[in-house]
Amino acid sequence: MKKFNTLLVIAFFAGLLFMPSCAVNPVTGKRQLVLMSEAQEIQMGMSYDPQVIATFGEYQNEALLALIQSRADEMGLISHRPKLKYHVRILDSPVINAFAVPGGYMYFTRGILAQFNNEAEMIGVLGHEMGHITARHSVSRQAKQTVGQLLLVGGMIASEEFRQYGEYAMAGMQLLFLSYSRDDEREADRLGVEYTSKVGFDAQKMADFYQVLVKMNLDSHQGGVPTFLSTHPDPGDRYNDVKRDAVTWQEKLDFDTWKVNTDSYLAMLDGMVYGEDPRQGYVDGSVFYHPDLKFRFSFPQGWKLENSPMQVSMAPADGKALMIFALAQQNSLEEAAQTTIQQLELNVIESSRIQVNGMPAIAVLSTQTSQNQSTGQQQTIRVLSYFIDDNGTYYVFHGVSSDADFNNYANQFERTMGNFDKLTDPARLNVQPQRVRIRTAPSTGTLANTFRVLGVPQDKMEELAFLNNMDLTDQVISGTKLKIVGD
Numbered sequence: 001m002k003k004f005n006t007l008l009v010i011a012f013f014a015g016l017l018f019m020p021s022c023a024v025n026p027v028t029g030k031r032q033l034v035l036m037s038e039a040q041e042i043q044m045g046m047s048y049d050p051q052v053i054a055t056f057g058e059y060q061n062e063a064l065l066a067l068i069q070s071r072a073d074e075m076g077l078i079s080h081r082p083k084l085k086y087h088v089r090i091l092d093s094p095v096i097n098a099f100a101v102p103g104g105y106m107y108f109t110r111g112i113l114a115q116f117n118n119e120a121e122m123i124g125v126l127g128h129e130m131g132h133i134t135a136r137h138s139v140s141r142q143a144k145q146t147v148g149q150l151l152l153v154g155g156m157i158a159s160e161e162f163r164q165y166g167e168y169a170m171a172g173m174q175l176l177f178l179s180y181s182r183d184d185e186r187e188a189d190r191l192g193v194e195y196t197s198k199v200g201f202d203a204q205k206m207a208d209f210y211q212v213l214v215k216m217n218l219d220s221h222q223g224g225v226p227t228f229l230s231t232h233p234d235p236g237d238r239y240n241d242v243k244r245d246a247v248t249w250q251e252k253l254d255f256d257t258w259k260v261n262t263d264s265y266l267a268m269l270d271g272m273v274y275g276e277d278p279r280q281g282y283v284d285g286s287v288f289y290h291p292d293l294k295f296r297f298s299f300p301q302g303w304k305l306e307n308s309p310m311q312v313s314m315a316p317a318d319g320k321a322l323m324i325f326a327l328a329q330q331n332s333l334e335e336a337a338q339t340t341i342q343q344l345e346l347n348v349i350e351s352s353r354i355q356v357n358g359m360p361a362i363a364v365l366s367t368q369t370s371q372n373q374s375t376g377q378q379q380t381i382r383v384l385s386y387f388i389d390d391n392g393t394y395y396v397f398h399g400v401s402s403d404a405d406f407n408n409y410a411n412q413f414e415r416t417m418g419n420f421d422k423l424t425d426p427a428r429l430n431v432q433p434q435r436v437r438i439r440t441a442p443s444t445g446t447l448a449n450t451f452r453v454l455g456v457p458q459d460k461m462e463e464l465a466f467l468n469n470m471d472l473t474d475q476v477i478s479g480t481k482l483k484i485v486g487d
Contacts, residue, residue, distance in 0.1 A: 038084075041102045041103045041136075042084075042102075042103040042104065043103070044101075044102045044103055045087075045101055045102045045103020045104060045105045046103060048101050048102070048103075048105065049087070049089070049101075049105050052089070052091070052101070052105075052107060053089065053091075054309060054310050055308055055309065055310050056091040056092060056093050056107075056109070056308070056309060057091065057092035057093070057280070057308075057309035058089060058090065058091065058092060059090040059091060059092040059110045059273070061090060061110075061268075061272065063268055064090065064113065064268045064269075064272075065088065065089075065090055067119075067268065068088045068090070068108065068122065068126065069087075069088045071119075071122075071123055071126060071199070072086040072087075072088050072106065072126060072130070073086065074199050075123075075126065075127060075130060075195050075196075075198075075199050076104075076130065078195065078198045078199065079130055079134050079191075079195055080134040080135075080191075081104075081133070081134045084103075084104045084133070084134075085104055086104040086105075086106065086130065086133070087104055087105045087106065088106050088107075088108070088126075089105070089106070089107045089108070090107075090108055090109075090110060090113065091107050091108065091109045091110070092109075092110060092273075092277065092280070092309070093109040093110065093111055094109070094110065094111040094274070094275050094276055094277075095109050095111045095112075096109065096111045096112045096115050096212075096216070097109045097111065097112055098112050098125050098128075098129055099129065100129040100130070100132045100133050102133070103133075104133055106126065106129045106130065106133070108122075108125075108126075110272055110273060112125070113269070113272070114269060114272055114274060114436050114467070114483070115209075115212060115467065115469075116209065116265065117208075117262065117265075117266070117468060117469055117483075118205055118260050118261055118262040118265050118266075119201070119259070119260065119261035119262075119264065119265040120196070120201045120202045120203075120205035120206070120258075120259060120260045120261065121205045121206060121208060121209045122265065123196050123199070123201045123206075124192055124193070124196045124201070124203055124205060124206020124207075124209060124242075125192070125206065125209065126192075126196075127191065127192030127193070127194070127195035127196040127203075127206070128188045128189060128191070128192035128206070129188070129192075130191070130192070130195060131187065131188035131189070131190070131191030131192050131195065132180065132184065132188045134191060135184070135187055135188065135191065137180050137184040137187070137188065185238075186238075186241070189238055189241060189242055189245070190245055192206060192242075193206060193242055193245040193246050193249055194245075194249060196246075197246065197249035197250060197253055197258075198249075198253070200255055200258065200259050201258060201259045201260070202246070202250075202258035202259065202260050203242065203245070203246035203249060203250070204242075204243055204246040204247070204250075205260060206242055206246065207238075207239050207240075207242040207243040207246060208469065209469075210238045210239040210242065211239060211469060212466075212469050213238075214239065215466060215469075262481065263481055266438045266481045266483065267438060269436045269438065269483065270436065270437060270438040271435050271436065271437070272435060272436045273433045273434070273435055273436075274433070274434045274435055274436050274485050275433070275434050275485075276433070277433045278291065278431045278432070278433055279291050279292050279431070279432070279433060280292060280307070280309070281293075281307045281312065282307075282431070283305055283307075286298050286299055286300070286301045286303075287299075288305060288307070288312065289423060289428050289431075290423065291423065291428060291429050291430070291431055293393070294422060294423045294424075294429065295390065295395070295420065295421065295422060295423050296420075296421055296422075296423045296428070297325070297416060297417075297419055297420040297421065298415075298416065298419050299314050299323070299416050300314075300316070300412045300415075300416065302316065302317060303315060303316050303317075303323075304316075304317070310326065311324055311325065311326035312324070312325040312326070314416075316409075320401060320402070320405050320408075320409075321399070321400065321401040321405065321408075321409040321412075321413075322398075322399075322400045322401070323397065323398065323399050323400070323413060323416060324396075324397070324398045324400070325395065325396070325397050326395070326396055327393070327394065327395060327396075328340055328387060328394040328395065328396045329394075330394060332394075333360055333361075333362060333387055333388075333389040333394055334362070336387050336394040336396065337351070337362045337364060337385075337387045340385070340387070340396060341364065341366065341385075344368065344383075345368065346364075346366035346367070346368050346383055346385075347366055347367050347368065347369075348364060348365075348366045349365045349366055349367060350364075350365050351363070351364045351365075354386075356386065356388050356417070356418060356420055356421075357419070357420065357421045357422070359388050359389055359390055359391075359420075360388075360389040361386055361387060361388045361389065362386070362387040363384070363385070363386055364383075364384075364385040364386075364387070365382070365383070365384055365385075366382075366383045366385065367380055367381065367382050367383065367403065368380070368381050368383065369381075379402070380402070380403040381400055381401065381402055381403065381406075382400075382401060382402070382403050382406040383398055383399065383400050384397075384398070384399040384410065384413045384414070384417070385397065385398050385399075386417040386418075386420075388417075388420055390422070395420070397413075397416065397417040397420070399412075399413030399414075399416070399417070432487060434485050434486065434487065435485065435486060435487065436467075436483055436484075436485060437483070437484050437485065437486045438481055438482070438483060438484075439454050439481070439482055439484055440479060440480070440481060440482070441454075441476045441477065441478055441479060441480040441481075441482060442454075442478065443478050444475065444476065444477050444478045445475070445476060446472065446473055446474065446475060446476065447465055447468070447470050447471065447472050447473070447474045447475075447476050447482075448461060448472040448473070450476045450482065451464065451465075451472075451484070454482070454484055456484055460485070464483065464484055464485060467483050467485075468482055468483050
């Protein structure tokens with residue numbers, strides 16, 4: 001959780017999106033109905049990019065980013081849109097995911113970068129996402145989804161149907177970005193193989209990555225296939241199709257060698273944060289701790305908490321309430337309260353100055369009335385907000401429920417907001433994330449035996465076998481580079 005963003009820029013996009021025209025698809029050469037020009041597409045991507053970064057956070061690894069960006073520049077020149085500038089970002093998320101938005105912007109989570117076992121796999125996924133852009137898949141999908149997506153990112157208090165937020169902003173954002181049709185996905189796969197091969201990389205390694213997706217699909221221990229695969233072609237079919245297309249392109253291009261770059265890529269992963277980064281906030285029991293910002297608060301048992309760089313969302317299983325916690329970017333406590341109330345168009349019922357564990361605070365009870373889009377009826381929600389001054393840093397809690405249900409949750413809202421406190425426990429303040437470590441197999445043997453020699457705990461072996469896209473019974477040759485996880 002880094003900052004609070006309530007700005008809705010829907011008005012800006014409204015002038016751009018809904019202007020149908022015909023253009024030639026760069027990939028197929030056929031005319032297609034599009035909703036924006038290329039200049040508008042680029043402007044849309046430029047406007048979208050900071051919102052993506054604010055939602056997921058940006059992972060800092062200059063060497064790895066420079067490598068991916070240089071490959072994107074090279075691949076872009078041989079793509080179907082060679083004049084478009086492509087931009088790559090690494091997102092600070094452990095989720096195995098990659099996606100593209102209009103205008104040439106492509107995003108890799110650190111989770112997917114850690115999962116790749118060589119540069120060729122990464123290049124294949126880069127080519128796939130570039131394929132979505134060159135074929136203008138992202139334009140046709142994003143044009144329909146942008147307004148709804150901006151509401152999800154920027155608007156917390158817009159409906160009494162809170163379950164959609166409880167299930168939760170980041171998951172929804174991933175799905176909205178990546179719900180291409182099956183035909184779009186197959187076309188992006190074909191383009192990914194073509195672009196990967198034309199820049200001299202072994203596109204068969206792109207197929208190997210789909211083995212990872214197959215394992216995620218079959219193994220509930222791995223958490224299931226990422227949300228963006230829910231409408232994709234079956235990963236097993238994609239493996240076979242990509243493998244076949246890679247062989248076809250390799251026969252057509254007939255290069256002397258095909259680059260894979262295993263050791264150099266793995267070296268760049270050494271030290272990358274693995275899994276959730278507790279420095280940016282973590283849950284233990286029903287308490288949320290944030291070591292970097294040095295605060296803590298408890299939340300109701302049984303509620304689901306979702307932590308993102310933009311805000312912390314909390315919701316009960318029944319979806320009838322929502323709590324949001326975030327930073328308020330103003331110059332004083334009073335300004336934080338006034339500005340936020342105005343931006344959210346809340347009608348204040350009462351406001352009072354209070355203390356929260358010795359910190360100045362303002363408590364505001366308000367309502368918001370809007371029209372239900374499905375029924376056309378007016379609906380009213382009630383909002384309890386606490387604005388807290390932590391030595392010049394201003395935080396805000398919002399507790400939201402329907403007018404009819406609010407009293408059922410008011411005490412839970414107040415308890416959560418009222419126990420916000422400074423974090424002083426050294427054990428909590430000094431917690432560190434796990435990191436990917438690259439180690440060399442000292443001798444030939446099974447992966448399980450190699451892990452034992454390298455000191456991998458038994459209960460982590462299956463997880464790390466998956467990280468290396470191997471089975472514990474696989475033979476490992478002496479000198480092989482492997483990914484393990486350590487401090």
